[in-house]
Amino acid sequence: MRYDKENVPTIQVKTASAKYPVLVGSGILPTLQRRLPKRNRVFVLTSPEIWALWSKRFLSSFPKGELPSVLFLPAGEQYKRMAQVERLAAELASAGADRGSLLIAFGGGIIGDMGGFLAAIYMRGIDYIQMPSTLLAQVDSSVGGKTGANLAVGKNLIGSFHHPLAVFVDIDLLQTLPDRELRAGLFESIKAGVIRDARLFRFMEQNAESILKRDSKALEYLIAASIRMKANVVGIDERESGLRMILNFGHTVGHAIETATHYRKLLHGEAIAWGMLAALHIGCMHGTISSTQADRIERTILAYGPLPTFKVTAAKLFDAASHDKKNRAGIRRFVLPDGIGNASVAENVTDTELIAAIDWMLSKVRES
Numbered sequence: 186m187r188y189d190k191e192n193v194p195t196i197q198v199k200t201a202s203a204k205y206p207v208l209v210g211s212g213i214l215p216t217l218q219r220r221l222p223k224r225n226r227v228f229v230l231t232s233p234e235i236w237a238l239w240s241k242r243f244l245s246s247f248p249k250g251e252l253p254s255v256l257f258l259p260a261g262e263q264y265k266r267m268a269q270v271e272r273l274a275a276e277l278a279s280a281g282a283d284r285g286s287l288l289i290a291f292g293g294g295i296i297g298d299m300g301g302f303l304a305a306i307y308m309r310g311i312d313y314i315q316m317p318s319t320l321l322a323q324v325d326s327s328v329g330g331k332t333g334a335n336l337a338v339g340k341n342l343i344g345s346f347h348h349p350l351a352v353f354v355d356i357d358l359l360q361t362l363p364d365r366e367l368r369a370g371l372f373e374s375i376k377a378g379v380i381r382d383a384r385l386f387r388f389m390e391q392n393a394e395s396i397l398k399r400d401s402k403a404l405e406y407l408i409a410a411s412i413r414m415k416a417n418v419v420g421i422d423e424r425e426s427g428l429r430m431i432l433n434f435g436h437t438v439g440h441a442i443e444t445a446t447h448y449r450k451l452l453h454g455e456a457i458a459w460g461m462l463a464a465l466h467i468g469c470m471h472g473t474i475s476s477t478q479a480d481r482i483e484r485t486i487l488a489y490g491p492l493p494t495f496k497v498t499a500a501k502l503f504d505a506a507s508h509d510k511k512n513r514a515g516i517r518r519f520v521l522p523d524g525i526g527n528a529s530v531a532e533n534v535t536d537t538e539l540i541a542a543i544d545w546m547l548s549k550v551r552e553s
């Protein structure tokens with residue numbers, strides 16, 4: 186399949202099962218139609234809020250008689266559910282979608298995960314394109330092929346690997362993103378730098394002001410670097426049997442915070458920021474990172490703050506962290522930084538160390 190990549194820098198994702206381009210730049214939306222593969226029917230999955238902001242620009246490149254059909258999913262994790270996938274599949278069927286139709290998932294990570302999942306199972310699989318509109322979705326969730334929905338008992342417990350045909354990252358979409366959502370995505374980019382790209386980390390360390398002011402060159406650089414990092418990791422380990430686990434840096438304690446606060450207090454990226462601070466503390470105890478390096482990372486995370494606080498006991502967090510999805514046969518797997526720009530999975534983090542890190546992190550929460 187060829188894509189019109191004119192004037193847009195492109196990153197290739199190449200895994201054991203798929204190969205596709207990620208276009209990153211400005212002005213992709215107004216030129217969308219000619220960049221799409223030719224299909225008789227094109228469908229868009231989006232949310233009413235995003236469509237209200239961006240539909241004019243989205244539709245501007247489509248000829249009048251060839252407008253895509255639009256499906257809506259309301260915003261919020263409570264709609265990331267199987268019942269909605271079924272409803273959307275029924276809407277696709279009654280609108281005449283067939284195996285040759287194309288779906289565009291246009292929105293944040295929820296739309297991306299749900300659109301990908303819908304595309305994975307509708308008629309046993311149709312093609313789709315990711316068009317992420319939050320920073321988190323641009324730097325992280327739109328690349329790598331993980332799709333899915335939540336169950337009442339836990340997040341992302343059903344799903345499938347289904348790679349898109351392409352990912353179109355238009356950084357202009359970030360103009361309407363609320364500040365807090367922007368910062369939440371920036372924490373995932375700091376993670377990307379810490380685990381595998383020291384240059385990206387330094388860039389984020391030194392340019393917080395222009396990044397937070399949404400300087401487009403700065404955003405473009407950090408988005409492309411984060412995607413390149415993720416593309417490289419999933420290219421080596423598509424199904425998370427090894428290396429891909431490092432993407433979970435900060436996520437053991439981060440997910441525990443999300444679970445313990447019932448996903449209501451913090452955005453995902455904010456919980457991960459706190460989780461990275463806890464993981465740094467363990468890294469210092471294990472000697473995988475020096476305290477000077479850990480301080481630099483901590484200062485950089487806090488430069489993109491403020492991090493919202495929360496009230497949870499250490500025991501509750503420890504309990505939630507002990508049920509982490511990465512653990513196997515009772516062995517705790519914990520991603521630790523190896524200096525700045527590298528990370529690995531440790532299997533020897535003890536209960537005492539984890540409790541100490543949680544206590545230390547909670548003391549930071551109380552101070553802030």
Ligand SMILES: NC(=O)c1ccc[n+]([C@@H]2O[C@H](COP(=O)([O-])OP(=O)(O)OC[C@H]3O[C@@H](n4cnc5c(N)ncnc54)[C@H](O)[C@@H]3O)[C@@H](O)[C@H]2O)c1
Binds near residue numbers: 366
């Ligand atoms: N598949 C993966 O690999 C992967 C990785 C990380 C996270 N995720 C998933 O991603 C989801 C979180 O994604 P998210 O952080 O993008 O949240 P989200 O999809 O809930 O979007 C956040 C909010 O921003 C709004 N929004 C989106 N784009 C906007 C824009 N351009 N302007 C103004 N408002 C806009 C949305 O309507 C929503 O209210 C979670 O469900 C998580 O499980 C998946």
Ligand SMILES: [Zn+2]
Binds near residue numbers: 325373436453457
């Ligand atoms: Zn994350």
